[in-house]
Amino acid sequence: LQSNSQEEDTPITRFQQYLRINTAHPNPNYTAPVSFLLDQAQSIGLTSKTFEFVSGKPVLLLTWLGTNPHLPSILFNSHLDSVPAESDKWIHPPFSAHRTTDGHIYARGAQDDKCIGVQYLEAIRNLKSRGFSPLRTVHISYVPEEEIGGFDGMMRFAASSEFRDLNLGFAMDEGQANPGDEFRVFYADRTPWEFIIKAEGIPGHGAKLYDNSAMENLMKSVELIAKFRETQFDFVKAGKAANSEVISVNPVYLKAGTPSTTGFVMNMQPSEAEAGYDLRLPPMADPDVMKKRIAEEWAPSIRNMTYTVKEKGKLRDHLGRPIMTPTNDTNPWWSIFKQAVEATGGKLAKPEILASTTDSRYIRSLGIPVLGFSPMTNTPILLHDHNEFLKDIVFMKGIEVYESVITALSSFKGVSDQVI
Ligand SMILES: CSCC[C@H](NC=O)C(=O)O
Ligand SMILES: [Zn+2]
Numbered sequence: 001l002q003s004n005s006q007e008e009d010t011p012i013t014r015f016q017q018y019l020r021i022n023t024a025h026p027n028p029n030y031t032a033p034v035s036f037l038l039d040q041a042q043s044i045g046l047t048s049k050t051f052e053f054v055s056g057k058p059v060l061l062l063t064w065l066g067t068n069p070h071l072p073s074i075l076f077n078s079h080l081d082s083v084p085a086e087s088d089k090w091i092h093p094p095f096s097a098h099r100t101t102d103g104h105i106y107a108r109g110a111q112d113d114k115c116i117g118v119q120y121l122e123a124i125r126n127l128k129s130r131g132f133s134p135l136r137t138v139h140i141s142y143v144p145e146e147e148i149g150g151f152d153g154m155m156r157f158a159a160s161s162e163f164r165d166l167n168l169g170f171a172m173d174e175g176q177a178n179p180g181d182e183f184r185v186f187y188a189d190r191t192p193w194e195f196i197i198k199a200e201g202i203p204g205h206g207a208k209l210y211d212n213s214a215m216e217n218l219m220k221s222v223e224l225i226a227k228f229r230e231t232q233f234d235f236v237k238a239g240k241a242a243n244s245e246v247i248s249v250n251p252v253y254l255k256a257g258t259p260s261t262t263g264f265v266m267n268m269q270p271s272e273a274e275a276g277y278d279l280r281l282p283p284m285a286d287p288d289v290m291k292k293r294i295a296e297e298w299a300p301s302i303r304n305m306t307y308t309v310k311e312k313g314k315l316r317d318h319l320g321r322p323i324m325t326p327t328n329d330t331n332p333w334w335s336i337f338k339q340a341v342e343a344t345g346g347k348l349a350k351p352e353i354l355a356s357t358t359d360s361r362y363i364r365s366l367g368i369p370v371l372g373f374s375p376m377t378n379t380p381i382l383l384h385d386h387n388e389f390l391k392d393i394v395f396m397k398g399i400e401v402y403e404s405v406i407t408a409l410s411s412f413k414g415v416s417d418q419v420i
């Protein structure tokens with residue numbers, strides 16, 4: 001299978017080309033991937049629009065017009081950006097897209113999520129060459145900034161009149177790999193909070209024992225939070241809940257001490273201390289209960305503590321319901337999707353909540369059903385890790401799966417008494 005010939009132009013080499021564009025934060029190149037994708041769109045015969053809701057952060061929309069463009073359309077979304085990679089810790093350079101003799105393609109973004117961005121296009125290329133025409137309009141979007149929260153990307157796009165005009169009935173976004181042989185599918189994301197606690201106290205000599213120092217107060221909270229983390233993790237360890245079904249609260253930084261030229265002053269107890277946490281809430285969690293716990297137990301003013309919580313997403317839609325896409329018979333899109341995957345000989349795992357957070361939350365919060373799906377079976381979960389790779393045969397199988405999924409979804413006539 002190994003070939004590095006320049007002449008070759010195949011789905012795999014196009015995937016490699018896309019992977020070789022460095023779109024990693026903190027300075028993602030957005031111009032190059034957009035121009036690559038525009039070329040692809042042109043060669044397939046898709047129309048395109050580029051929006052810049054925020055300057056320098058383009059949203060690319062490709063469209064395959066349906067024979068009945070009045071029916072609600074379908075969207076396939078992926079993000080252009082990637083998380084950074086520590087080159088020296090990879091066995092192949094992260095932007096080389098090196099393909100080994102046994103078919104592993106190494107690159108940052110191979111799983112998250114440049115695979116789907118190319119698979120959507122390759123599936124449509126194949127469908128077009130077979131003469132298929134969709135009943136419903138099919139859109140593909142490529143958005144910036146997902147890895148840092150989507151605030152200048154999908155959040156803006158989803159809030160725009162251009163997005164409303166798409167008249168979406170259903171959307172698909174990224175999912176995650178599975179080391180096992182079933183395809184995973186996600187019906188909700190957890191919502192992230194950036195949670196910071198701060199303690200103040202009277203400074204004092206390093207040799208003095210006294211109550212209510214900033215450090216003592218902070219450490220008390222750090223311990224309480226660690227205990228809570230343990231109770232949540234225990235549910236997971238006992239097999240009672242998935243990782244994504246509990247509240248996670250993980251320390252990400254600690255900040256304290258009085259700086260000196262060589263490091264820190266060692267014989268002073270500081271007057272301020274701070275800790276930062278990545279906190280994630282599943283859609284069923286009650287944010288008010290969490291806030292009460294924070295105010296009363298984790299950062300109580302009686303211990304001279306303050307806190308800030310930055311909510312990076314919503315848990316409820318405009319009707320106050322948890323933001324989740326039904327994966328049962330009440331959602332016709334679900335049944336169509338499931339059958340389409342099974343028609344390729346694939347098995348679907350039990351639908352899950354995603355432990356992390358994607359742009360699909362912005363679409364779901366508009367009341368539009370979204371499934372998270374990246375067709376990768378028998379693949380270790382390497383998103384954000386060193387040596388991220390995808391096997392060529394897994395990538396190719398994914399194209400076939402999307403051909404089936406796009407065909408089925410775009411052919412859905414709707415339910416007679418509803419316009420879905
Ligand atoms: C503040 S939202 C951050 C979104 C990010 N997405 C992928 O990793 C995440 O941390 O899950
Ligand atoms: Zn992603």
Ligand SMILES: [Zn+2]
Nearest residue numbers: 083112147383
């Ligand atoms: Zn990611």
